[in-house]
Structures are given as C-alpha cells and as structure tokens.
Amino acid sequence: MFGWKMQQPAPLWKIKLDCVWSGSTLGECATPDNSYTVRILTCLDSVRLLNGSSLCSGRLEVKSNQSWSSVCEADFDQQDAEVVCRELGCGPPSVLQGALYGEVEAPVWSKEFQCGGHESALLDCRSSGSARNSCSPGKAVGLTCSESDDVRLVGGASRCAGILELKHLGEWRPVKSNSWTRKEAAVVCEHLDCGFPVSVGRREDASSSPTTWWISRDCLLSRSLLGQCAVSWELSSTSVFDITCSGKPRFAIIFS
Structure with a gap:
C-alpha cells in the first residue's frame, strides 16, 4: 500500500x-x-483455510480464474504448507492431515504443488504436469498453522520490559506508540507470560527503525493475533511503545 x-x-x-x-x-x-x-490497494486472495477455529486453520482451498478448488492430501507436502502459512501471515505449519476440517466441497485442484518452501505465495510454486480429476473422500488437505506471534520487549532490564517489537512477515519492527493504556498492555504481558503491566509509555529512540508496525487497539483487545492486526507505518518521529510487565503472574492457584 x-x-x-x-x-x-x-x-x-x-x-x-x-x-x-x-x-x-x-x-x-x-x-x-x-x-x-x-x-x-492490492489485495492478494488466492488461498484460504475453511471450517477451522481461525484464519490459520482449516481445509485448504486455492483460487484460480475466480473459482475455488480443494487440494488433495497426496498433492501437498510440508514445504507447500510452509508457503501457505507464510502467505496467510500465520506462523509455521504445526498439523498437516486430511479430513480434519470436513469433506471436499469445492472442485479439486488438478495438479500437484511442488514448492521449495521459500516462495511468498502458493501460486508462485511450480506444479506437476499430471492432472487429477477427483480426490478420495477424507483426503482433502487440512492444515493448521501456528498462531504464536513473535513478540518481544527489548532494551529493558529484563525480557519483560522495554520497547515492544513484533516479527511479522519475517521482519522485526518496533510497534508505533499510540493511545494504548494498561488495558492493551495487559494483553502483551499475558502473551509474553510476563504477568501484568507495571508501566506503559512512550520512548524517544533514535536508533529504532524508521518503519514500524502500527497495531489498532480494538484489534488487539479482540484477542486477534498481533500479526493479523499489524499495518506497516512510517515513523514521523522517534516515539515508540514502551512497556514494563511485572515479570510474574498476578495470581497463583495451588491445589493440594
């Protein structure tokens, strides 16, 4: 954009x-x-995962010539899955198994994908010359990508304090400072298993990247993945988001 x-x-x-x-x-x-x-805007809409619990899980379908097709498990492997998860902005694949998310409903993709694993989109991958007209019941690709965001706090006294950085689309960037309060910071502290927020503020840091991730507070509070909320943003100043978490859970429950 x-x-x-x-x-x-x-x-x-x-x-x-x-x-x-x-x-x-x-x-x-x-x-x-x-x-x-x-x-x-240029929208890329060539793959999707259906019937899963989030954008990052479900039965795989591929779009070509304005129509969607399912993919046979026999025509899809781990390297293909890595490309799909990357294209969707999710983490690496954790489960690849047919019949996890319902039977084939769409037409079947006719050729086998042959990805190297480094491609940015599934349709950028090579495909076999052989054609497939059907897929056995229960053999459509079911894929679950990791939903764990790469998030860290850097420059503080511990891993639970410092400038908030997010790794999205393979790139670490600081998160742009905005109107976040302790309510939003609590989501970050919880995500990092760092207890609860002690302080929330802004830091002037000339060493930070001029390009940041901007994250909407409403998207964050909806408990979506941070990567799904991230928008590339050029800094007009050196102000970035800074947070200090307690470093330990607020409550402990002990069962005897």
Whole structure:
C-alpha cells in the first residue's frame, strides 16, 4: 500500500483505522479529507483455510480464474504448507492431515504443488504436469498453522520490559506508540507470560527503525493475533511503545 498525490483536487474520504478494526462499515468510518492523498490497494486472495477455529486453520482451498478448488492430501507436502502459512501471515505449519476440517466441497485442484518452501505465495510454486480429476473422500488437505506471534520487549532490564517489537512477515519492527493504556498492555504481558503491566509509555529512540508496525487497539483487545492486526507505518518521529510487565503472574492457584 502506498500514497499517490493527485494532480487535480477532488473530494476525498478519510477512513479511520480504529473505526474499521472495531467492525464498523467503511461508510460509518468515513470523514471528509482535504489532503488529496489517496491509497492504492492490492489485495492478494488466492488461498484460504475453511471450517477451522481461525484464519490459520482449516481445509485448504486455492483460487484460480475466480473459482475455488480443494487440494488433495497426496498433492501437498510440508514445504507447500510452509508457503501457505507464510502467505496467510500465520506462523509455521504445526498439523498437516486430511479430513480434519470436513469433506471436499469445492472442485479439486488438478495438479500437484511442488514448492521449495521459500516462495511468498502458493501460486508462485511450480506444479506437476499430471492432472487429477477427483480426490478420495477424507483426503482433502487440512492444515493448521501456528498462531504464536513473535513478540518481544527489548532494551529493558529484563525480557519483560522495554520497547515492544513484533516479527511479522519475517521482519522485526518496533510497534508505533499510540493511545494504548494498561488495558492493551495487559494483553502483551499475558502473551509474553510476563504477568501484568507495571508501566506503559512512550520512548524517544533514535536508533529504532524508521518503519514500524502500527497495531489498532480494538484489534488487539479482540484477542486477534498481533500479526493479523499489524499495518506497516512510517515513523514521523522517534516515539515508540514502551512497556514494563511485572515479570510474574498476578495470581497463583495451588491445589493440594
């Protein structure tokens, strides 16, 4: 996504990200804008996982020529799964097994994928020349990708304190400071198994990357994966998000 300066002034709408993340429609989130900078979007929608518990699990389907096809388990391996999980913005594959998420409902993908594991999209992979017209019942690919985000706090006195960084799409970046409170920080501390937030604030850090991840508080509080909430953002200042967690759980339950 990038900005493009318009040559001729025209009425524009500004869409507030927090509003969109809250589940409102684009029309409800629109306000007049006079900056004359528009956003050009390219959406990649070639794979999906259905009937799972999240975006990162389900029966695999591939889109080609505006139609969706299931994939046979025999035509799919671990390297193919690594590419799919990467394309969806999830962690590495943890389970690859047919019949986990229902029977084949869509037409069957006709060729075997031959990914090297390094590709950014499944349709970038080579495929076999042989064609398949059917898939045995219960043999459609079921895939579960890891949902664990790579999150860390750096520059503090311990692993439970410092600048919040997120690894998304293979890249570590600091998280842009915004209006987060202890409520949002509590999600991060819990995720890191670091107890509860002791302090939340901003830090001026000239050494930080000029490109950060911006995370909507509404998306974070919905308990979505941080990677699914991340938007690339260019810093206009050196202010980044800083947090100190207690380093231990607030409560302990002992059974005798």
